[in-house]
Amino acid sequence: MRGRRIAFDYGDVRTGVALCDADGILASPLCVLETKSKKFISEISSILSENEPIRIFIGKPLNMSGSAGESAEKVDAFVEQIQSITTLPIQLVDERLSTVSAQKKLKEAGVSMRDSKSLIDAMAAVAILEQGLLSEDLE
Secondary structure: OOOOEEEEEOOOOEEEEEEEOOOOOOEEEEEEEEOOOOOHHHHHHHHHHHHOOOEEEEEEOEOOOOOEOHHHHHHHHHHHHHHOOOOOOEEEEEOOOHHHHHHHHHHHOOOOHHHHHHHHHHHHHHHHHHHHHHHHHHO
């Protein structure tokens, strides 16, 4: 199905956001939001309105064993917040290695570890979006 998709890498401090093109081919970092900001959910609402995605992917942090922990519970609460502002379909994506993948890509691109801290969350959202897009291809 044609249309943009959006992904969130939810974190206690920052939440990375990524967006793909209407053909679902190219996933790009969009921004990083401050999770504790009072405007956090309204900023997400604005991003959804501006970009008009057809589906939302949210990274679900699982333990390496596949079990859910405290971080997964926080993501479940985040999903509920998103559901309160949109009727878009939300798909959870296993994000176990998304941050590791983001760090590796940034290092390969020559970005220093100090400079990459602000980009890692957005790049992790890109990895989540790419995983979500791959899962759609399998449907």
